Amino acid sequence: MFRFLLRRVALTVPTFIALMFVTFVAIRLVPGDPVEVRVGERGISAERLAHFRHELGLDQSIPKQFLDYATQLLHGDFGTSLATNQKVLTEFLALFPATLELAFAAMLFAVLLGIPAGTAAAARRGSLFDQTLMGLSVTGYSMPIFWWGLLAIMLVAERWGLTPVSGRIDLIKFYFEPVTGFMVIDAWLSGQAGAVKDALHHLVLPAVVLGTVPLAVIARMTRSSMLEVLSEDYVRTARAKGLPAWRVVGLHALRNALIPVVTVIGLQVGALMAGAVLTETIFSWPGVGKWLIESIGRRDYPALQGGVMLISSVVILVNVLVDVTYGAINPRIRHG
């Protein structure tokens, strides 16, 4: 197991190097003078230009520049934002809990609804419920979530007034210093009456919107994996023993059917981060996705560069975690 873990972690090293290389090259492809791009000043004087060229290391050779960039990254220095003059890593870490909270809630919604729905559809294969669910599932994973979000705001928030339109909490009623960065937990820690309810109230609509595509994928995957398992001999044995249908499906079959579903859930993390960019933009959710889009608008290239690097790193690490968990559940993967 330990060797499997080591091998899996070692495999990410070339990916990280390539990722560094891509972000390194990308910022050099931005049209315009590299100093202007990274210092954000126009019509800069000759000596200031020379000063910044030296400070940014642009007077060095390209391989040396890449090496310096890699060294910086390995020391946890992801550059400095032009807009705020703060370290990109500091900004990212301040905003990341918001994204994590949203993504977690979305995944919870998708899993809690998707697995039972997929199981029920498989158990009643071909029924009206099954057909409806599969129809909804195709619609779900075809969903342009930026439109889905607007539609949700238009109907649920504006017309029916069931949820707030945007943000994480009502800032007029509640104020407290962030402790964990997770609004629901911070609200609970603050002890203010109604704060947790308000935070959850803000969370539910964006989470449902972000969770729609994973929900469709998980329901579909559970269904087909379940159908496969239900034709196995041990399921027939369980049925022959006279166990009630819910025990056969819910206990014996589901446990094995879930193995591929776990992988799919892990693979959705990347999609969730991409979806967060859109969902956060629509709901004014102050997370890393919205921040990334705003950085582009401000032409804050160091923030964009560092942000892409950090978001991708998170996804790579989560994928390693999924693989390792999967290897722990399923020895065939580990020794394959």
Added chain:
Amino acid sequence: MADSPQDLHPLRAFWASFCENRGAVIGFAFVLAIVLMALGAELIAPHGPNEQFREAVRAAPAWADNGSVRFLLGTDSLGRDLLTRLIYGARVSLFIGVAVMGVSFILGVALGLACVSFKGALGQAIDVAITRLMDLVMAVPGLVLAILVVAVLGPSLTNTIVAVTIVNLPRYVRLVRASALSELGKDYVTGARVAGVGPARLMLFTVLPNCLSPLIVQAALGVSDAILEAAALGFLGLGAQPPTAEWGTMLADAREFIRSDPWLVTLPGVAILVTVVSINLMGDGLRDALDPKMRRS
């Protein structure tokens, strides 16, 4: 079954098998209609895509109380006919989808076959280099990578195609590589080799045709992914630029009228959703018909 599929012409057998899936046929019919609409936009559309009617800014659709049949789906904030722009938008979206699919298909085949074509240390080095590169692209969340590419190259229709192609390419490369690898071990390939077929011919005419089924399915589903991603870029203001009638961009423009004119927000999204669902339904049917192994139970 009355007559076994073996007796039929392969295309007939394929069609019969495709028609077994009702959803696929419906999807196919919709795709056909959308393609015809896109091709004949000039003939069908009641107005010009950028024609402005100053006297009818944000006119209501025909079914509303103050709507008129002149603008069936109403007009946008610049007084342009929404129906017309949706029809022309189909052209932009389908063009992006097909362009991305075409380029990814060709590059995917070339890179995928390159992975398995060469022998010895050089061959292995090429294989590792391409596979690692594709792993990297897969590691970055699709939309985030597309955003990076467009932010660097500048927003435009062409750069949207470039960005979305980069994001989608790995799936094609991996698919070609994996199916070519499994085909290469089979007897008919050894037979062709023994018969003296050259390496290029072996790859392109012996191996490739046998890898096509999953690739065609991927291509069909790839079109819908590309359309969705391009629309998302358009929505973020990083895709096709105004005044191009692109569905995502139209949605972004309509955002501020979400309260006053909900149809401006609703209709472009419906257009995207219907197109993507139709293509996905058709793709599912293609998969069932072409690749019995992957058949959804």
